[in-house]
Amino acid sequence: MNWLPTNGALHGVALDHLLAWNLAVIVGLCIAAHVLIVAAFLFRRARKSESPVASRTRANLRPHLLFEFVILIALTALYLGMDITGHKLWAAIREQPGSAQPIQVEVTGVQFQWYFRYPGPDAIYGATKPGLVSAPTGNPLGLDPADPHSADDIVSAILILPAGQPVNITLRSQDVIHGFFVPGMRLKQDAIPGMDGDLQFTPTTPGDYVILCSQVCGLGHSRMQAGLRVVPQAEFEKWLAAREQSILNTNAARGAQ
């Protein structure tokens, strides 16, 4: 299992565990089937000839069919078991109760960049307008200054999150479908234009993780990468406060003009 990148998310532990035993089971089954094929292949001449009368009649088939039936039942049970354990984990990931107040972040995919927006102290994302989108002038998401909620929104090109806090992500796309994929957080969901995606997870281990795009989105698809930095709670608050301050400063400077 050390093929997987290091896991840094709460649900990732259970996911890696589930994946590991699932892989072990199917590798086992695959080997078993191939042992049968190879055995049939190697010992094909050694078989004693069946009695001519019996060979084309049904009675002779019974032991084979019984064997087949038993294995089929066992496989069905196994598949169901896999499905049920898989469903439990899925439910745990997708129906996470918002016990602690989760951190809110909006993730927007744009050809070929990820943007991260924190709603600021008012905890509400300001309105955006397609007509206002302008990356060169520093408004890549098209924040509408007329909306008071947008004044304190922080837009970042890197995703910074505190360790140990649940995060709620609102997933958006400005143009085509992108795939928000954080291998180290065992996290993936498509950002579909016109829809608000919804994702929960809890990063646990501080460190740097890569964010990729997993849905082909145009010529820059493979370089559409961003960083996720998981930091201790205190550091996160410091960073957030600093960003907030600098936004207030810019706004104040704009207002003074």
Next chain:
Amino acid sequence: MTTPPLTQRPRRLFTTNHNTLAKNYLLLALIAVITGTLLSLLMRLHRTWPDLAFPIHGIIRPEDYLALVTMHGTLMVFFVLTVVPQSAFPNLVLAAQIGSDRMAFPRLNAAAFWITALSLLTLLAAFFVPEGAPISGWTSYPPLSALAAAGPGQATGMDLWLIAITLFCLAAVLSSINFLATIAVCRAQGLTWTRLPLTVWSWLVSSGLTVIAFSALFIAAALLLADRHFGTSFFLPAGMVINGIPQALGSKAWGTGSPMLWLHLFWFFGHPEVYITILPGMGLASSILANFTRRPVPAYRMMIIATLLIGVLGLGVWGHHMFVSGMNPYAGTAFGLTTIAISVPSSAEVLTWLVMLFRGRMQLTTPMLFTLGFLSFFIAGGLTGPILAQPALDAYLHNTFFIVAHFHLVMAMAGVFSIFAGIYYWYPLLTGRRMNELLGKIHFWISLVAAYGTFFPMHLSGLAGEPRHYAQLAGPVESFTRLIPVERGITWSAFLLAAAQLIFLFNLFWSARRGTPASPNPWRATTLEWSPLPHPTVTSRPYEYGPAAGQSGDFHPQWEPEKPF
């Protein structure tokens, strides 16, 4: 054989003769598979040595890579894996296997071939238009596929792709209607439903699926063309901004659609399509295993039921391609369950084949070897299915190379090996000669090893988090460095795999002239495509192999009247 070998018959261009059409389809698929393979080798070269410059073209740009993937996937899925098992083979043997010398609708059948040919030409033309071929992958998700501004190749190239697909859908539906009618009305006297070879049952189910699934894709492609050119917005929401330019702000009614509609329509086609490509191969595997172990198919009726179940359940699993699309998580659970359900009849078929290996005496002819290869790939690729059917696990593996490994084993390699089995097996019907067995066996062993060498390690890349559709290796740093040698190995294997096919090509053309002349029933088979009589009356089940008291020989062909015990 009901008809004389093709080489002895004058070939008319616009023939309605299904045997000639089969040959035409095979040639068409050969063009597609050679092109598709060359494209995949370019992709592998670029992924492994990104700075390699090619004569004339120069370096492969990221958009070139995406165009290569798109065209490779489209050629392979539609023009190879659908055309051969679902068009060429039924034209070659379906009528004969039901004791008929004609199809129900020969003109419709011929028209389908020409539409398919036109479709292929349209698709290949996309390479030669300004900006080149489309880059949105064989699934062509909008808005990338809907807006010309979204990327190079998404203007004329994408239009050609959509027209090609529309034509292909039309042809597939037409030819399937012919097959369905042929099976329904052209069966020989005495050929009841429980005396049909399993290949015929497979074609019955896969043709039914084709009519349903390709109609859905036909509609989806037509609607997407309308979005592109007639100002509709079936798949387009409001508020999109491409390159800083807001899309269609002017019209109020525009922008009420959703890309999700395309995902649903596409996968409502896409999943049944997987079974359309593989069901004929499953039927053929049963027939060949019976033929070369000289024993009947056990649980023949259960195999029919399993085939029907796969067909029916196959229409209800499409959502497993959309677990991470933002679809309702409960829908994910439901589609996971239907997917588990369909793995039961699939497993039943595999178990029957495994049982068959232990009965009678195995004869290792080339078609038999390729069938064993099919079985191996179907198992190795199929077993990852129950993993990918779990939304939680798929959420990590989706759109990584793990998926590429999964479908290249279970669909591409199983499909291609079963195509090879069919060609080696039915070659005498095409040419009156047999293909060279020694070359066939060399072809098999190299292909088997190289195919595993190419596609098995892709599981590891996928586990490491390497996404598909990436022009260059990327991903989490630690897992990424471990992948470089793996990726090299994949590329070398891919070249070996492609090179092994030269042996096949040589054998294919050489044997047509120089192969050993085949006797009328060279494999001592029981099914009617080998019948010397044109209109047999059938009194027996399809796979009467094995010694029986009071009979000479170890098989009872369906065209011979049953001798009393």
